[in-house]
Amino acid sequence: MTSNGARWALAGAATVTAVGVGRAVARRRRRHQPEREDGWYVVHRGITVDRPVDAVIGFWTDRERLDRGLAEWATLEQVDDNRWRCVASDPVGGGTEWRAEITVDGPRRLSWRVTAGPVAQRGRVELLPAPQDRGTEIRAELRWRSGPVRRMLGLAGGHEPDLALRSALRRIKSLLETGQVLDTRHDPSGRDPKQEQATDRIREQLMVGGRP
Amino acid sequence: MRALCWEGVGKLAVRDVPEPAIRAAGDIIVKVKASSVCGSDLHLINGYLPAMREGDILGHEFMGEVVETGPDVRRIKVGDRVVVGSVVACGGCWYCRTEQYSLCDNSNPQPVFTEKLWGHSPAGILGYSHAAGGYSGSHAEYIRVPFGDVGAFTVPDGVPDDSVVFASDAxxxxxxxxxxxxxxxxxxxxxxxxxxxxxxxxxxxxxxxxxxxxxxxxxxxxxxxxxxxxxxxxxxxxxxxxxxxxxxxxxxxxxxxxxxxxxxxxxxxxxxxxxxxxxxxxxxxxxxxxxxxxxxxxxxxxxxxxxxxxxxxxxxxxxxxxxxxxxxxxxxGQMHAQRYIPMLLDRIAVGEIDPGYLATHPMPLEQGAKGYEIFEKKEDGCLRTVLHPQAA
Missing domain, CATH: 3.40.50.720 (NAD(P)-binding Rossmann-like Domain)
Incomplete structure (x- = not known):
């Protein structure tokens, strides 16, 4: 027979465990949350490109290379000396369209503001020489307006601005270092169209937000 | 074309699949002459390395003839007899510049899985699951090789296909x-x-x-x-x-x-x-x-x-x-193929290393599943099965 004492001890242990696990989960969640500032989510992301700062700037000013690099996902139009207009569609995000205004703030800095798109966002990019002859650090700060629920849905669907930023940085690095962005979708396989569709969804999850 | 596909844990079959095409300026298409099985394929076939999908074409250790090159390919020409390193390397990142090719930053287009599992994503590998980039493998009549100038090497005349194929990986x-x-x-x-x-x-x-x-x-x-x-x-x-x-x-x-x-x-x-x-x-x-x-x-x-x-x-x-x-x-580490292959080809050419004896079981591609079975069970003194996609 189990005594009342043992029952109470078990219940107590279970409660302590539940509270402990709950707190650990909450702490982990907090650690993974982006900062919040006046209703904006703020993240900082960086990537190192194995090219000198001048070459990275050169890429942005070499119209032909830039257009070729961006061909599949964005168009750029120069408004005046320091301002550009960008229309981008997210090829892995179901073709959502974004319009943004890009401003050159200084020799190694630019900022952007989304003028039309699903989420209000703005950000800035700074180029710094990387130590040990490692090229250039592209450091970006991104701010976007969203709530916790919307952010959760975005994360689940792979449409979160932070994920997009990470993907964009990886893409830019690849364009600068190799002149192309690799894609293995729809390479030969023994899949039928339905299996291929399912595999595409998995590929998307393996692509979005990934860093080298 | 015919290709050996993964059909689920422990299941392989030869299927009709579309032929590959040049998709980027640095790509080459190789007509595969010899494509070896590898012990690491067994981990994929048996489901120990995850992220295989039904229909994926296996194979990453191969040689053959170049039949098409992208507009940016300079070093490799159509008609070249080449061996190709299993790891894909872009040739343009810091890791490639310092000859650590299997750590290439740009050759895995699907880096999320390995980033989560290992902290960072290393290079992609041909025919090696969706964790390694989702590339179609070499157990097929043709294969697309990205960054052909970096990954493919012309092989010395007179060295048999079934010998030089091992300069790819083993x-x-x-x-x-x-x-x-x-x-x-x-x-x-x-x-x-x-x-x-x-x-x-x-x-x-x-x-x-x-x-x-x-x-x-x-x-x-x-x-x-x-x-x-x-x-x-x-x-x-x-x-x-x-x-x-x-x-x-x-x-x-x-x-x-x-x-x-x-x-x-x-x-x-x-x-x-x-x-x-x-x-x-x-x-x-x-x-x-x-x-x-x-x-x-x-x-x-x-x-x-x-x-x-x-x-x-x-x-x-x-x-x-x-x-x-x-x-x-x-x-x-995974091998830095591109660092070692030219030197190894020289050593094969002068007879210092002769890996040809590893190819104990040459077979047509159609018998691929059987070839893996013999290899896995180490039947009949099998060291390596080498598949020949162009053989009838």
Whole structure:
């Protein structure tokens, strides 16, 4: 027979465990949350490109290379000396369209503001020489307006601005270092169209937000 | 075209699939002449390295003829007979610039899985699951090779297809294993695994200056081949206590360097092996580290343990205390194919290394599933099955 004492001890242990696990989960969640500032989510992301700062700037000013690099996902139009207009569609995000205004703030800095798109966002990019002859650090700060629920849905669907930023940085690095962005979708396989569709969804999850 | 596809855990079949096309300016298309099976394919086929999808084309160790090149390809020409490194490298990132090709930053277009699992994503590998980029493999009539100028190398005339095919993976892997050992001349090197990679590692260690090489396996025919072809000493672990034998063979010191060329489906005898196998089958650990444990325990104080067998995830009972207190150097990694292949082709051309004897079972592609079965069960003295997609 189990005594009342043992029952109470078990219940107590279970409660302590539940509270402990709950707190650990909450702490982990907090650690993974982006900062919040006046209703904006703020993240900082960086990537190192194995090219000198001048070459990275050169890429942005070499119209032909830039257009070729961006061909599949964005168009750029120069408004005046320091301002550009960008229309981008997210090829892995179901073709959502974004319009943004890009401003050159200084020799190694630019900022952007989304003028039309699903989420209000703005950000800035700074180029710094990387130590040990490692090229250039592209450091970006991104701010976007969203709530916790919307952010959760975005994360689940792979449409979160932070994920997009990470993907964009990886893409830019690849364009600068190799002149192309690799894609293995729809390479030969023994899949039928339905299996291929399912595999595409998995590929998307393996692509979005990934860093080298 | 015909291709050998993965159809689920343990299931392979030859299917009709679309032909590959040039998709980027640096791509080349190779008509595959010889495509070897590899021990690491078994981890994929058996579901130990995850992220395979039904219909994926296997194969990453191959040679053939270039039939088409992208507009930016300069070094490689249509008609070239080439061998292609298994790891994809862009040639433009810091890792490629410093010849650490298997760590390439740009060649895995699907990096999320490995980033989560390992902290960072290394290079993509042809025909090696969606964790390694989702590339179509070489067990097919044709294959697209990205960054052809970086990954493909023209092969010397007169070297047979079934020999030079191993310059794609087994030879550079074996060479890198020996290279890791930092040999200066006169060392004793022990090699776990007498498969293709282990035998190439043993030969590489000899060339790099090892005085004695001791190869460890359980298959008498593989040990006999290693002893006959390379003149190495051998230990059969199914019959002999490896640690004692190595200690006595080195008069108490232990080998100066231990090379592990086995990987996550390592075998052993005894209850600890049964325990590891049970845990791996129940997916409570992803890898069986049997041979690594032995290598660490056997290695002399201050020696080097060099790991080129493939591991994917987590292991149990890793003797870190032994490694730490004996001040061992642990080195490991996927091979930097593009760094070693030109040098290895030169050595094949002058006959210093002849890997052709590894190709014990040449077969047409249509018999691919059977070829893997023979290879996995090590039937009929099989070292490697080499598939010939152009053969009828």
């Amino acid at each position: 030879m550079p892997t074996g060479w890198m294993a020996a290279d890791f050992c930092g040999l200066k001349g006169g060392e004793v090197v022990a090699v776990w695994g007498a498969g293709g990679v282990g035998q190439m590692a043993a030969r590489s260690a000899q060339i790099l200056g090892a005085e004695r090489v001791i190869v460890i396996d359980r298959l008498p025919e593989r040990l006999a081949t290693a002893a006959g072809r390379l003149g190495v000493e051998t230990i059969n672990y199914a019959e002999t206590d490896v640690l004692e034998a190595l200690r006595e063979l080195t008069a108490g010191r232990g080998p100066d360097a231990c090379i592990e060329a086995v990987g996550m489906e390592s075998h052993d005898v005894g209850p600890i092996y049964a325990y590891d196998k049970a845990k791996q089958t129940a997916r409570l650990q992803s890898d069986r580290p049997t041979s690594i444990r032995q290598a660490i325990m056997a290695c002399r104080k201050g020696g080097t343990v060099s790991i080129v067998g493939v591991y994917g995830g987590l292991v149990d009972k890793f003797p870190l205390g032994a490694a730490m207190n004996k001040a061992l150097v642990l080195r490991m």
